[in-house]
Amino acid sequence: MSNETPGAGIGSDDEMERGPLGRWVDSAIKNPDRVYRAMFYVAMLFFLVTTLFPFYWLLVLALTPNNLIANMGLVPKGFNPEVFIAMFERVPFHLYMFNSFVLGITTTVLVLLIASLAGYVFGRLRFPGKGVLMLGILAISYFPPAAFLIPLFELFTGNTAISIGMVTISTPDLFNTPAPMVFPFSALFLPLSIFILTTFYGQIPDGLEDAARVEGTTRLGALFRVIVPLSAPGVATAGVLTFISVYNEFFFSFLMNNGEADSWAPIVAGILKYQGQFDTPYNLMAAASIVGVLPVAILVIIAQERIVSGLTAGALKE
Amino acid sequence: MGDVTLEHVSKYYDDVTAVDDMNLDIDDGEFICLVGPSGCGKSTTMEMIAGLTIPSEGKVFIGDREVTNLPPKDRGVAMVFQNIALFPHMDVYDNISFGLRLRNYDKEEIERRVERAAEIVQLQGMLERMPDEMSGGQRQRVAIARAIVRNPGVFLMDEPLANLDAKLRVHMRTELQRLHKELDTTIIYVTHDQAEAMTMSDRIAVIDSGQLQQIDPPLVCYNEPSNLFVAGFIGSPSMNFLDGEVTENGFVSTNIDVEFDPADLGVEPGTDITMGIRPEDVYLVGDEALVSNPSRRIEAVTDVLEPMGDEIFVYLKLSETTETNLEDTSGVANDQLLMSVAPDTDVEEDEDVTVVLDRSRVHLFDTETGEAVSHGIETPVQTSGAPGTEAESDD
Numbered sequence: 056m057s058n059e060t061p062g063a064g065i066g067s068d069d070e071m072e073r074g075p076l077g078r079w080v081d082s083a084i085k086n087p088d089r090v091y092r093a094m095f096y097v098a099m100l101f102f103l104v105t106t107l108f109p110f111y112w113l114l115v116l117a118l119t120p121n122n123l124i125a126n127m128g129l130v131p132k133g134f135n136p137e138v139f140i141a142m143f144e145r146v147p148f149h150l151y152m153f154n155s156f157v158l159g160i161t162t163t164v165l166v167l168l169i170a171s172l173a174g175y176v177f178g179r180l181r182f183p184g185k186g187v188l189m190l191g192i193l194a195i196s197y198f199p200p201a202a203f204l205i206p207l208f209e210l211f212t213g214n215t216a217i218s219i220g221m222v223t224i225s226t227p228d229l230f231n232t233p234a235p236m237v238f239p240f241s242a243l244f245l246p247l248s249i250f251i252l253t254t255f256y257g258q259i260p261d262g263l264e265d266a267a268r269v270e271g272t273t274r275l276g277a278l279f280r281v282i283v284p285l286s287a288p289g290v291a292t293a294g295v296l297t298f299i300s301v302y303n304e305f306f307f308s309f310l311m312n313n314g315e316a317d318s319w320a321p322i323v324a325g326i327l328k329y330q331g332q333f334d335t336p337y338n339l340m341a342a343a344s345i346v347g348v349l350p351v352a353i354l355v356i357i358a359q360e361r362i363v364s365g366l367t368a369g370a371l372k373e
Numbered sequence: 374m375g376d377v378t379l380e381h382v383s384k385y386y387d388d389v390t391a392v393d394d395m396n397l398d399i400d401d402g403e404f405i406c407l408v409g410p411s412g413c414g415k416s417t418t419m420e421m422i423a424g425l426t427i428p429s430e431g432k433v434f435i436g437d438r439e440v441t442n443l444p445p446k447d448r449g450v451a452m453v454f455q456n457i458a459l460f461p462h463m464d465v466y467d468n469i470s471f472g473l474r475l476r477n478y479d480k481e482e483i484e485r486r487v488e489r490a491a492e493i494v495q496l497q498g499m500l501e502r503m504p505d506e507m508s509g510g511q512r513q514r515v516a517i518a519r520a521i522v523r524n525p526g527v528f529l530m531d532e533p534l535a536n537l538d539a540k541l542r543v544h545m546r547t548e549l550q551r552l553h554k555e556l557d558t559t560i561i562y563v564t565h566d567q568a569e570a571m572t573m574s575d576r577i578a579v580i581d582s583g584q585l586q587q588i589d590p591p592l593v594c595y596n597e598p599s600n601l602f603v604a605g606f607i608g609s610p611s612m613n614f615l616d617g618e619v620t621e622n623g624f625v626s627t628n629i630d631v632e633f634d635p636a637d638l639g640v641e642p643g644t645d646i647t648m649g650i651r652p653e654d655v656y657l658v659g660d661e662a663l664v665s666n667p668s669r670r671i672e673a674v675t676d677v678l679e680p681m682g683d684e685i686f687v688y689l690k691l692s693e694t695t696e697t698n699l700e701d702t703s704g705v706a707n708d709q710l711l712m713s714v715a716p717d718t719d720v721e722e723d724e725d726v727t728v729v730l731d732r733s734r735v736h737l738f739d740t741e742t743g744e745a746v747s748h749g750i751e752t753p754v755q756t757s758g759a760p761g762t763e764a765e766s767d768d
Contacts, residue, residue: 270519
């Protein structure tokens, strides 16, 4: 890879007359590292701009007073940091964030629990129909959520009656509670976690589970005392991905409540709440978006190493 | 408390029979080795005792309790695994105390017991370490400490030394024997290494194709194998086998005849017989003085020599047309004989030699059934064929 010995090439190449471009090409061929590095920076810049520019743009909008938001350039028209206080005064945004956290954490716990059991069964046991069942889970995970909306809405608003023999029971009205969001979220985000955990749990050596069982645990005990702790990167990956997905979810979050903070409406409703009858305060909405995104951004920065290793490797040696 | 009984236990996987009608009766405090080639069902047998596998048929008893369908945690057994199976996310103390903590022992009791177990396996001062900071032998000792800390009625050891290097294995073998002496607990030990089985156990259970072949003290298995499989499996290198037939004058095969009176051994003339003779029971002429009951002289040519240090293995060709058939793994070769001689013996490759067999150490097996017919011929060689004094027979 070194270019230290000119003239050591083949024939009399370097005696040829070349222009500046020719010399550049020549040096690029002899020293491709520089070209690779240049290409890396170009690609990196592209991704950074496409991912970070929206955040910058939110910041620009937030800092610009609302009456000046028109024909925006690349820099804020003014500097108005009070917007981050005003946003909490106009709408109880902290309550919406709290709701989002509760929904996210409840769903994550539920998903990890069920996916752990499913992952144990799919990853460690042999039984007929396993392939078909896994395929079924995969297929259902691709159903569009819109397909479930109307039946689920009917179910959760108490409009469905179930007859058991002589008795007819009406489903409870769960509208404006966390349940009609947590259940669909769990069902929608379970397949991904099941697949991640199946891979991880399947790689834990049988001997460890046997050892735990001989030492005094049940199969379930062995799962939670040995297999889950040893699959920590996988569990973390599944947990973080589920939490972020719930935090970002719009469809059910928007439709299964009336948009009030005390009705368990998450941040998506909070941001829309700023829109009044007579004005649309883009600066407040932008500020709320930034505040809403921060927790997830921090979570990803902390957990990114684990997520990457969890998604790519998943290898665990005894 | 620690006696283990298997009654007509079988295990089937789909079409495969892993264990076939196994009956075992293991006494309290006994050290039993289950030996056999890979895939013979010895590990499955042990897993059924541990409760990790549920038998398809039959009953398992530990102590006077039937445990056939009990989960492993309720059986009062402890197990040491081939791959050691320490919990990698726990330090040594937590690994050893895992079972005690699950059973809600109080803290001081746990501490006392862990200290004691660590002392027995000489792990003092290493309780804080993580398994990946330890050597193979140390990890194995942690696994053993984890097993003994609960005072189980039965220890199950599934090839615990298989992953250790040769030197450590011999050392741990001694340690295990010392441990058994100290604890006086039943140990059931699975291995495919017959040297381990011979040196450590009170009794050896030889298993092949899921069936129990013989269960006897090591030297009985060695000296009086109950069938061809046990004879070939126990002993290293393996016994020489020659196919032949019994006539009025004794055993006749292509190259070697051994005279005896078939009536003495209760064999019908005309029966197909496989004769077995261990390498150390073949002697060069000149060493005949060592043999109380030599056979007729056998002419042979030395083929390959394998000096082992304490002895030399000599492969003898009994006829010119020696062909080694690699496909044939039964160990029967009518034109070859393996002999072991003292290391100072003057013997060269491709040399004509004359050998004799120790007739009192000749084993005869029924070729068809593989069952042993006789171990050792006591009657001396007599051309007249006079009735012999007595013959040892235990078929």
